[in-house]
Amino acid sequence: MDTAYVVGTFDTKGAELGYVAGLVAARGVPVVTVDVSTSGPETGTADARPADVGNVEVAAHHPDGAAAVFTGDRGTAVTAMAVALERFLAGRAVGGVIALGGSGGTALCTPAMRALPVGVPKVMVSTVASGDVSSYVDATDIAMFPSVTDVAGLNRISRRVLGNAAHALAGAMTGDIPSTEDKPAVALTMFGVTTPCVTEVASRLGARYDPLVFHATGTGGRAMEKLVDDGLIGAVLDLTTTEVCDLVAGGVMSAGDGRLDAIARTGVPYVGSCGALDMVNFGALETVPERYRDRNLYVHNPQVTLMRTTPDECRGIGSFIAAKLNACRGPVRFLLPEGGVSLLDAPGQPFHDPDADGVLFEVLESELRHDGDRRIVRVPHNINDPEFADAVLAAFDEVLDAAGTSPKGQQQ
Structure with missing residues (x-):
């Protein structure tokens, strides 16, 4: 023992x-x-x-x-x-x-x-x-x-x-704990406003993989990357990178400036996207910093207030993500949902802002080094549309093919 x-x-x-x-x-x-x-x-x-x-x-x-x-x-x-x-x-x-x-x-x-x-x-x-x-x-x-x-x-x-x-x-x-380690582990990041996408992807992976879903609240992103460093996760579907917004704009759910570093140093196959990059998190409405009181704010619940990211903030967010992904040794696909990056960023919704999204996408495309193993993919749908889930799974197959293995080293 x-x-x-x-x-x-x-x-x-x-x-x-x-x-x-x-x-x-x-x-x-x-x-x-x-x-x-x-x-x-x-x-x-x-x-x-x-x-x-x-x-x-x-x-x-x-x-x-x-x-x-x-x-x-x-x-x-x-x-x-x-x-x-x-x-x-x-x-x-x-x-x-x-x-x-x-x-x-x-x-x-x-x-x-x-x-x-x-x-x-x-x-x-x-x-x-x-x-x-x-x-x-x-x-x-x-x-x-x-x-x-x-x-x-x-x-x-x-x-x-x-x-x-x-x-x-x-x-x-x-004590005995039932094992699920007969299936390779795959990490997914989720927020309430990306739940339909992540739920669909996880459901479709469930027959072959063990999906581990992490709530992108700062701690969630760090926990996911610790498991990557520990060798307990063989691939990452980082569909909700919203913690970067809080780092750039001073929200309360930042995962710190080490976010994405575990992906880079381990070379784990990676599919990412812009999930909830339209929002910065604060507590109750009265806790929002004074300098942000005139911004586009959305009361998610009595304890959580969301703030729409601006084009300037999106520029910083895109640059941060591109720099991190440029350091990755493993295969990378990063998907841009042109129809909106969250449930609130759809036509008619309070955070719908094609100009801000456009700046984000342009920065990612211009600053990410494109090669055979690192690519941006534009998808003409909202992140929560079924067609976007199809694109995620297709990109997942591509990074596994590029890595030459299934997660945790198992041959496909």
Whole structure:
């Protein structure tokens, strides 16, 4: 059986970490305890056994050696130990990981968890787990357990909370999960305004592939690209690239400036389109920045307000996408839906703007380097028309032919 790693600062939380390790081991799961204390090059406390892996051994995995960790300054030491822990775990067969900590311990342990593949069980028991945990979890599957009390001793509450977390990890590592890995995995990106297109494409792929649909809310795009980097996705149908709008115009659903980088560095077969490039996302109407109050705004629901992109913004969006796709090593097709890029960008709808779309399309066509494996395809339909789904599937067949394989390396 794969090994569970129990990680934390044994100089202050040795008893709690030992308790968790014992419960996981009692479920028949092999356990390795790992000390990431930064107070000095020593392991263990008087009331707990030393960790299996001492903090000096972990710190030695830092690119600049253990001296870079034990600086005497807590802030720099925690940051450096986080780097060392990530490199330490990357070199091991990790079946699951559980960590305990306050704000510092959470910031130290979660980067290493995020670097592990999606699907490896990850549990973080933290004093800050009841707040905004996006910076700790990001686009991964870390399970955050609020500690309720501080992680500062074993008592009637902490024993129960830590016990539940330990058993959750052991259950995740020992439970059977039905496999669907007999089909190659294909990623699709979707928004509410591109749902008809993506639903149709996913349905028609379902007999041969395992479609993984990601909501293009910033986190969704990052999650999709992490799975590409992890080698868990063999092809991408990135039909909804709307997160780029929020990056360019300052919306709330940006996936960051690394969007599309995983596609470029892995060479995964890629079909993209302009899905929802007509909109920037904000929260409730009153949260829209003052400088945008006179723009074409659409209240999608009480918590989401959409803003139509302008020709200038579309120029920036097109340039960003073209530059990223020019860096791709694998086959690329990018489809331009001339009848509109969303449900709201159809004739008679509030975001219908052929001039803005025209600028977007022209920039993509002029700045993308066209060759045999990288092409723009104009489609005279709205993105949600059945004919556009036909074009997507035809382009998908082309990129698979160009790659010479089906997704995940299986021959067609």
